[in-house]
Amino acid sequence: MLQGSYVINPRRAELALRKAVWRPLKTIKSRVSLPQQVVGRRRGGTPHSLSLTTTTMTKLMQWLFGASLLGGLWALVSFDLLDLNLPHTYREVAWPMPLYLLVSFGCFSLATVGYRVATFNDCDAAAEELQEQIREAREDLRRRGLKV
Amino acid sequence: MASRKTTQPKRDTEDKYSILLPTYNERENLPLIVWLLVKYLGESGFNYEIIVIDDGSPDGTLEVAEQLQKIYGGDKILLRPREKKLGLGTAYIHGMKHATGNFIIIMDADLSHHPKFIPEFIQKQKEGNYDVVSGTRYRGDGGVYGWDLRRKLISRGANFLTQVLLRPGASDLTGSFRLYKKSALESLVERCVSKGYVFQMEMIVRARQLNFTIGEVPISFVDRVYGESKLGGNEIVSFAKGLLMLFATT
Numbered sequence: 383m384l385q386g387s388y389v390i391n392p393r394r395a396e397l398a399l400r401k402a403v404w405r406p407l408k409t410i411k412s413r414v415s416l417p418q419q420v421v422g423r424r425r426g427g428t429p430h431s432l433s434l435t436t437t438t439m440t441k442l443m444q445w446l447f448g449a450s451l452l453g454g455l456w457a458l459v460s461f462d463l464l465d466l467n468l469p470h471t472y473r474e475v476a477w478p479m480p481l482y483l484l485v486s487f488g489c490f491s492l493a494t495v496g497y498r499v500a501t502f503n504d505c506d507a508a509a510e511e512l513q514e515q516i517r518e519a520r521e522d523l524r525r526r527g528l529k530v
Numbered sequence: 531m532a533s534r535k536t537t538q539p540k541r542d543t544e545d546k547y548s549i550l551l552p553t554y555n556e557r558e559n560l561p562l563i564v565w566l567l568v569k570y571l572g573e574s575g576f577n578y579e580i581i582v583i584d585d586g587s588p589d590g591t592l593e594v595a596e597q598l599q600k601i602y603g604g605d606k607i608l609l610r611p612r613e614k615k616l617g618l619g620t621a622y623i624h625g626m627k628h629a630t631g632n633f634i635i636i637m638d639a640d641l642s643h644h645p646k647f648i649p650e651f652i653q654k655q656k657e658g659n660y661d662v663v664s665g666t667r668y669r670g671d672g673g674v675y676g677w678d679l680r681r682k683l684i685s686r687g688a689n690f691l692t693q694v695l696l697r698p699g700a701s702d703l704t705g706s707f708r709l710y711k712k713s714a715l716e717s718l719v720e721r722c723v724s725k726g727y728v729f730q731m732e733m734i735v736r737a738r739q740l741n742f743t744i745g746e747v748p749i750s751f752v753d754r755v756y757g758e759s760k761l762g763g764n765e766i767v768s769f770a771k772g773l774l775m776l777f778a779t780t
Contacts, residue, residue, distance in 0.1 A: 438739070441696055442778045491690060498686045503673025505750035512641065512752050519565040526601045528561055528594075 456480060546577040547652065548631030548712075551639045552621035553582060557589045559641050564598050564607065566645040574649045581629060583621045584611040619729055622719050626712065634710045640755055643707040647749045651709040654745045661714040661742035664700055664734065665707035665749035672702075672748030684761060688769060695777045696735055700744050703731040704769075707749055714742050727765070728772025735780050 439447070457463060459476040549567060553560060564580060571578045582595045592611050599607040610628050612621070626634060635651070637643040643665070651663045666672050668689060677685070692703055704727045710718070717740060722732045737744060 440778060440780055441776075491694075495683070495686050495690050498668070498690070499679070499682050502668075502677075502682045502686065503671060503750075505673045505675040505752060508644065508673075508750035509675040509752050512644065515566060516562055516641075519562045523561050523565060523601070528597055528601065530558075530561075530594075 453480075545633060545652075546579065546631035547571070547633045547635055547648075547709075548625075548629035549578060549580045549635045549637065549648075550622060550625040550629070551580060551582050551637070552618060552625070553584045553587060553591050553595075553639045554615055555587045555589045555591060556639045557587070557591045557594050559639055560591055560594050561598060563639050563641055563645070564602070567648075568602060568606070570645045570648060574652075576649070576652060577631075579606055579608055579629070579631060581608045581610055581625045583625050584609070585615040585621070586611070586613050617725060619719055619722060619725070622715065626716060626719070629712065632712050634712050634715050635708070636710070637707045642751050642753055642755070644750065644752070647707070647747060648709075650747050654747050655709055658743060658745050660745035661711050662734070662737050663709040663745045663747060664702060665705050666700070666702035666746045667705060667749060667751045668701045669746060670748030672750065674751045674753060676753040681761060684766070688766075688773075692731065692773060695773060696731075696780070698731075698734050699738055700734050701746060703734050705749075705751075706730050707751075708733075718742075724772050724775065726772075727769050728776070731772065732776060732780075735776055739780060 456476055456479060458466075459468060460473055462468065462473070551560075551563065556563075560582070567578075567580055584592045584595060592609070595607070595609050595611075599609060608628060610624060612624065622634075622636065633652075633655070635648060637645075647665060651665070654660065655663045667674055668686075674682070674685075689701075689703070692698065693701075696703075714737065718733050718736050721736050722729055724732045734744065
């Protein structure tokens with residue numbers, strides 16, 4: 383356990399956390415309302431929005447925001463940025479988290495795509511039905527006077 | 531004309547379905563697809579019209595279309611040809627200008643999309659008053675015919691990536707068998723800037739942005755073309771570029 387050279391002020395810690403995490407989270411929550419308003423763009427680039435008070439974040443911005451939030455939290459815990467002197471187990475668990483999550487997501491993706499490929503329906507009946515109907519159609523159209 | 535479904539009572543006689551068929555070198559398939567459309571839409575009693583948008587096909591597609599017009603009537607088959615191959619987005623715009631229906635159905639003219647699903651689309655649309663009804667190959671008993679493992683893998687992999695990055699709320703983004711309210715299609719086409727596969731993806735993503743409701747109907751996709759034109763590196767690269775563009779801008 384790390385020995386700090388000064389005493390932690392809990393109130394200061396709380397304020398710092400609030401500033402670093404909760405307040406931005408609230409602001410973003412009120413600003414990122416997904417499909418609630420429109421920022422459309424006409425070709426030519428003039429944006430027009432139906433709501434004047436909020437804007438929609440692009441997916442890229444959402445990802446960057448989420449990543450920096452989680453990244454900040456991870457760094458906070460792993461490197462003890464606020465000198466919170468958390469128990470050592472927290473740091474031990476948090477440190478490899480990004481790698482674990484990445485690998486888990488990779489496995490999940492492979493499993494999901496694999497499952498979906500394996501259960502991808504083959505429409506043999508539809509293909510046969512189409513062949514039948516093509517024959518029928520050609521016959522009927524010939525009778526109606528279509529010249530190929 | 532474009533009657534607003536929300537302000538008028540739903541009567542079948544009010545709804546007219548315009549089917550846009552952009553064609554290029556479909557001399558053989560056009561009569562077949564028109565026959566199937568007439569069969570399924572005629573049998574179900576819906577009011578419809580078929581708009582053939584031929585981009586100056588050298589194989590005489592337009593001439594076949596004219597024969598079909600004589601057989602089925604100029605009120606059912608409308609010809610709106612263009613001089614040369616100008617792209618799908620502009621074909622839709624061009625077709626819509628002359629469409630008298632309040633619903634627009636877009637589909638491929640190469641028989642990969644089967645008109646028997648159109649009454650299902652219509653029913654689904656009425657169920658939820660959806661702005662867009664999309665045919666999906668990935669859900670329910672939707673599926674494909676004529677794809678090998680490699681093609682299926684690429685398709686599912688690309689779709690998975692799209693779902694993760696864009697979270698679009700629809701299972702099949704690159705499909706092009708859809709029913710739109712005319713007003714919805716008009717607003718979407720004017721906002722979309724991409725081409726090819728990505729154009730279809732962008733339509734759905736922008737529909738989400740504009741809060742349009744999207745319904746899905748499982749369809750079977752019979753690919754008779756795949757054997758001739760394999761999905762090459764070029765198409766994969768342009769898909770990836772388009773996906774990243776949508777990721778960064780929507």
